[in-house]
Amino acid sequence: MAYVAVKGGEQAIRNAEALLAARRRGDPDVPELSLEQIKQQLQLAVNRVMAEGSLYDPDLAALAIKQSWGDLVEAAFLLRAYRTTLPRLYYSQPLDTGKMVVQRRISAIFKDTPGGQKLGPTFDYVHRLLDFKLAAEDNQFVAPSQATEAAIAPTPRALDTLAREDLITMPAPPQATEDGAVPAYGAVPAKNETPPPYDLTRQPLDTPLARDARLQNLARADEGFLLSMAYSTQRGYGTNHPFAGDVRMGAVEVVICPEELGFAVAIADITVTEVQMVNQFKGNQETPPQFTQGYGLTFGYNERKAMAMALMDRALQAKALGETVSNPAQDEEFVLYHSDNVEAQGFVQHLKLPHYIDFQAELNLVRQLRQTAPSSPPAPPTAASPPLTSPAVAASPAAVPATLGPAEATGACES
Amino acid sequence: MAALAKAPLVLLEECLKTLGPLPDYQLLRPSETGLAMVRGRSEGTGDPFNLGEMTLTRCVVQIVQPDHPAIAGFGYVAGRSHRHAELAALCDALLQHDDWAEGVHAQVLAPLQAAAQAQQAAAAAQTEATRVNFFTLKRGES
Known part of the structure; x- marks a missing residue:
């Protein structure tokens, strides 16, 4: 339009x-x-x-x-x-989430997972009762603290246990390249070098997409949309049976490698939430039965979003794993094109803007159609008049021929 | 450089004050704010993907003194503070200067690192207090 x-x-x-x-x-x-x-x-x-x-x-x-x-x-x-007003100066080296300084870490698959389970600041296990004490001001809360002898050490991944038994595929730990850098978008990959990851801020969203583009899309997707889509897979529209293998939130170092400097330098510790979901997989002719995983990573403490992202990442791997794609959550095109709330709100909300001319055209068309066929029953939808095919127009009382009684008219409205 | 970048600006300013009057410097490249695309890896260890961007400010200063070769210092900090990037660059330059390196190490870097470590230890202790030991109950059927 x-x-x-x-x-x-x-x-x-x-x-x-x-x-x-x-x-x-x-x-x-x-x-x-x-x-x-x-x-x-x-x-x-x-x-x-x-x-x-x-x-x-x-x-x-x-x-x-x-x-x-x-x-x-x-x-x-x-x-x-x-x-969009700022120049992009650098690409960071991929975050090493294995070295995350965790503020929260739980695993729902192993009770005694290496590194332990630390609840951190969480709403889990808290009664959802309104706390009226908070309504008063000047609240003082003291964080409980328990000094630990052990030095702050990286927390091993819970899924490594499965990987050791070969029950899940874990990608090999990153190989340190000369400068540890991944090529930037637009850079011509050298021989034997992998191309730079897909960048949705510079490349069009054009399905089918590889997993790197999907992960970027999901990481910036609307939480509500992801949550509902993820929920649909759990309710049966995606045959997902997930376990929260590893859920962690904490600080990771961002490292860039400026050309003018010639070596890598850390610029900040940022908080991220990382989720690794474990799913059962029956296997196929080439792969023995094993677990597969979905991955979620978000800026900040965004656990619900990261979990939903991990479920959706797994659901969208359906095609690659040879599963039947029969549900919306497994449909890459459906999910990726509708996940961005900036785009979605723009298109939905633009309807508020004046559409006087557009509507005048439709109004004229409808009036004209009625004039040319004043006594005939409602015309079946034709390609020549697409606006009439919309349910709103077809079901509106005005479109119901006057020959129908009130009962039929009501029925027409409800259909 | 990481310690200078991660330090709170207020603390960095305070530490620098203890050094007394600092040598003159010029801005070789004035502070400039831009973006860095932060990357992650699928599964944490797999292929890289673009996670999202972060703001970053960079600055290059140069100390030129008659009896010394020119020294360039680089500063890269997260966020949009031009002052922070400039001070980080200045400290980087001073660290390469024979007369200043020791002082900057002792009076700037050491306190910054100590503060960061204390903060990390406090946060770790708070996290540690939430360590949970779940146990599973034997069910009645066996």
Whole structure:
């Protein structure tokens, strides 16, 4: 549908924007929220905005949340818009999540997994009862602490146990290249060098896609969409029977290798959530029965999203594993094209913009059709009049011939 | 360089103050904010993929003194603080300067590393307090 631009309304638009700013601020007698408050006390919102905005910067995410009046999808949109104003200077070396300094680590498959189970700050096992003490201010909470003798050591992956028995395929640990770098997008791969990973910010989303592109898409996908799609696989629309093999959240080092410097340098520790799901796999003619896995990785503490991502990553491997693709969650095109909330909200919300000319055209068409066939029953949908095929038009009372009684008319509305 | 990049700016400024007057320097490349595409690996150890971007600020300074060869210092920090990138670059340059290296090591790097370690230990202790030992119950059927 073409969109015809409209003119006018400048003053009203300016005033609406000013009204929004004033309403967003709320009662001026109530102290204004500071970015630091949002960053500290609404950390999970900040994390979600960073993940879906696909930009790790807690300060900017907090600003976006404040500016968007707490609308997290709008905040993610703001971050996406902002990132387009900056040059991309570097590509990091792939994060070494094996060296994560964990703040939380659980495994639902092995009770005594090496590295232990540490609940960390979690809502799990907490009663979902409103805590009215929080409604009062000046709350003081002390974090329990237990000094440990052991030096901070990397936590081994729970799935390594399965890999040792050859019951799951684990990719070989990364081979250190000369500078540890992975080629940038656009770089011509040298002989025997793998091409750079797919980059959705620079390459079109064009299915079928390899797993690297799918993972990037899922990592920035809308949490609600991923959650529902993942849920559908568990309920039977995807024959997934997953176990949470390893769920961890903590800090990993980001390392870049600037050309002008000639060696690798760490620039920050960022918080990420990583999930490895274990799924049963019957095997096929070439592969003996074994477990397969789905992988989830997100910026920040975003456990629900990371788990949903891991389920979806596994569901989307259906084709590669020779499974029947019969459900929406296994359909790469369906999932990847509808997962991005910045795109989705844009297309859905553009319907609010003035469509006066478009609608006038449809209105004229419908009037014309009725004039040319005043007494005939509703015409079957034809290719020449696609708007009439839409259920809304077909089922509207106006389209029901006057010869039908009230009962039939109601039936037509409900169909 | 990692310690300088990861340090909170306030702390870095405080440590630098203890060094007294610093040598003059010029900005070879003034602070500039851009993005780094952060990559992950499927399964944590497999093929790389693009996870998302992060903001980053870089800066290059140069110390030129009559009796010394010119020294360039590089700073790369996460976020958008031009000041942080500049100070990190300056410290990097001072660390290559014979008269300053020792002082910067003792009065800047050492306190920054100590602070980072203390913070990490505190966080680790809090995590440790949530270590759980699940046990499975024997069911009645056997």
